Amino acid sequence: MRRLLLLLLLSPAMALGAFDANGVKLGDNEAAVKKVFPGIRCKPLEWKSDAADRRCDDAKVSFAGVEARITVYLKSDSVQGFDIRFDTGLIEVVAANLKKRYGAPVSESKDTLLSKNKEERLVYKVLWEQGTDRAMLSSLSTGKRGWLSVSRGNFDDAIYRIR
Numbered sequence: 205m206r207r208l209l210l211l212l213l214l215s216p217a218m219a220l221g222a223f224d225a226n227g228v229k230l231g232d233n234e235a236a237v238k239k240v241f242p243g244i245r246c247k248p249l250e251w252k253s254d255a256a257d258r259r260c261d262d263a264k265v266s267f268a269g270v271e272a273r274i275t276v277y278l279k280s281d282s283v284q285g286f287d288i289r290f291d292t293g294l295i296e297v298v299a300a301n302l303k304k305r306y307g308a309p310v311s312e313s314k315d316t317l318l319s320k321n322k323e324e325r326l327v328y329k330v331l332w333e334q335g336t337d338r339a340m341l342s343s344l345s346t347g348k349r350g351w352l353s354v355s356r357g358n359f360d361d362a363i364y365r366i367r
Contacts, residue, residue: 223339223354232283255362268301270294285355295343295350306332
């Protein structure tokens, strides 16, 4: 039992206490986001949602060893989720970096899908979970962007549900 507890305490994700983007964690405030990403622009969300009331966007950031774009969603001055987008060709670099940073994933899969015109597409997904927090890394071989989505609770379901 003690070994299991020690192993959990030494896990990279546990050491950070949460999934992060260059040190910005779920629950941080807008000031912390602007400190880490000085070029980020924040504004009220364009639609009414229970998941967030503000969003912050930055065109170019360095994340997990690659150039990326980030969007951070806040509710009552607390980060509820963030999305990071990058070139699909860099998915392996990002995945390796996140495995070191977040620890072993809960699941990892590479699936081949056939489109209606019989074109094969490779879907790559990696999932990390910690309590109600989740980080999902994904890419589609025929797409331009890989994607990391980090959120708390039912954020993914609620963000585009308009009130």
